Amino acid sequence: MVDRAESGRGEPRLAGRARRLLLDAFLPPLCLACAGPVQQSGQLCASCWNGARFIAPPLCACCGAPFELAMPEGTLCGACLAEPPPFARARAALSYEGVGRDLVLGFKMADRTYCAPAFAEWLARTGAALLAEADLLVPVPLHRWRLLARRFNQAALMAHELSRRTGLQVLPDALVRLRSTPSQASLRAAERAANVRGAFAVRRGAKSKLEGRRVVLIDDVLTTGATAGACARALLKAGASSVDVLTLARRDRKSDGII
Ligand SMILES: [Zn+2]
Ligand SMILES: [Zn+2]
Numbered sequence: 001m002v003d004r005a006e007s008g009r010g011e012p013r014l015a016g017r018a019r020r021l022l023l024d025a026f027l028p029p030l031c032l033a034c035a036g037p038v039q040q041s042g043q044l045c046a047s048c049w050n051g052a053r054f055i056a057p058p059l060c061a062c063c064g065a066p067f068e069l070a071m072p073e074g075t076l077c078g079a080c081l082a083e084p085p086p087f088a089r090a091r092a093a094l095s096y097e098g099v100g101r102d103l104v105l106g107f108k109m110a111d112r113t114y115c116a117p118a119f120a121e122w123l124a125r126t127g128a129a130l131l132a133e134a135d136l137l138v139p140v141p142l143h144r145w146r147l148l149a150r151r152f153n154q155a156a157l158m159a160h161e162l163s164r165r166t167g168l169q170v171l172p173d174a175l176v177r178l179r180s181t182p183s184q185a186s187l188r189a190a191e192r193a194a195n196v197r198g199a200f201a202v203r204r205g206a207k208s209k210l211e212g213r214r215v216v217l218i219d220d221v222l223t224t225g226a227t228a229g230a231c232a233r234a235l236l237k238a239g240a241s242s243v244d245v246l247t248l249a250r251r252d253r254k255s256d257g258i259i
Contacts, residue, residue: 032115033102042118044099052103053095055126055250063225064091064250085225087217087232087243089130092250093122096221100249104220107248108154116154119248120161127216127246134244135213137163137170140231141200143177158248159218168216174206175231192226200231202238211239222250 029041033048044052058067060077063085067075094100106112107119124131139155147153156172163170178201202210215235222228222245232243 030112030114032112032118033099033106035106035110035112041114042121048099048102051099053097053100054122055092055094059091062089064089064222065252066095085232086229086236087225087245090222090225090228090245090247090250091127091130092222092247093119093126094249096223096249096251104249108150108220111151113152113157116157116161119158120165123158123162123218123246123248124165127244130216130244130246131162131166131168133214134168134216136174136210136215137166137168138174138215138217138231138235139170139172140217140219140227141173141175141177143179155219158220162218162246171206171209173203174210175200175234176203189224189226192224193229196226196230198230200234202234207238210235212241214242215240215244217243217245219245219247220249222247224251 029038029043030036031038031043031045031048033044033052036045036048038045055064055066058069058071058075059065060067060080061074062076062080065077065079067077094103096104103115103119107115137159139153139159141147141155142150142153153172156170159170159172162168177199179199217228217231217235219228225245228245228247232245235243
């Protein structure tokens with residue numbers, strides 16, 4: 001059951017649908033990636049569809065990195081064997097290259113909040129196994145200054161949409177970002193890990209809700225896994241029984257296929 005008070009939306013399901021139908025009637029549907037015209041809302045245009053790289057098995061059983069060659073189920077990539085991440089499994093809908101990057105950046109930088117329902121549908125499909133075993137959804141938080149500048153947290157938006165679909169409860173404020181970390185974009189893996197170390201904590205009031213629960217952490221993009229790892233560590237420390245990670249996109253690491 002979705003706890004409406006907890007999800008912080010308070011918006012009845014029907015009202016949300018009616019609003020979307022109303023918006024569709026007045027605003028032409030736009031491609032999720034390039035904002036060009038499409039037939040129906042929640043779609044990619046033909047050119048973006050052809051350029052999008054959706055991730056499919058075979059994958060690393062832990063971090064979800066795609067393998068180039070068929071591998072037995074349960075195989076781990078070299079990176080996960082060398083240093084197992086704090087989260088159990090990470091899965092992503094598509095590669096953060098080309099159209100994948102346009103989708104992520106358009107969503108958070110260009111206010112394309114209309115993308116959230118379609119992205120939640122992709123997350124539900126990609127993360128079906130993770131969501132089937134989950135108790136709670138927790139979005140990766142933004143620092144409050146960044147939230148003020150952007151006005152919305154793209155991860156929380158996807159978590160709320162996913163909650164509507166799955167009935168899983170979302171705890172939007174379970175995690176707090178203690179400091180505003182510099183952008184991860186230009187940093188190497190080791191610098192990224194140092195950059196986010198200790199940057200997240202579980203809010204005091206959320207601890208009792210996390211104890212013994214299986215959490216799926218929601219974010220827009222998985223890069224080195226440093227942010228997801230730091231969040232997972234905080235959630236596990238607060239008593240969560242397991243943490244999986246579900247993101248819209250993941251950055252390729254060319255060495256992932258080598259074991
Ligand atoms: Zn397009
Ligand atoms: Zn891996």
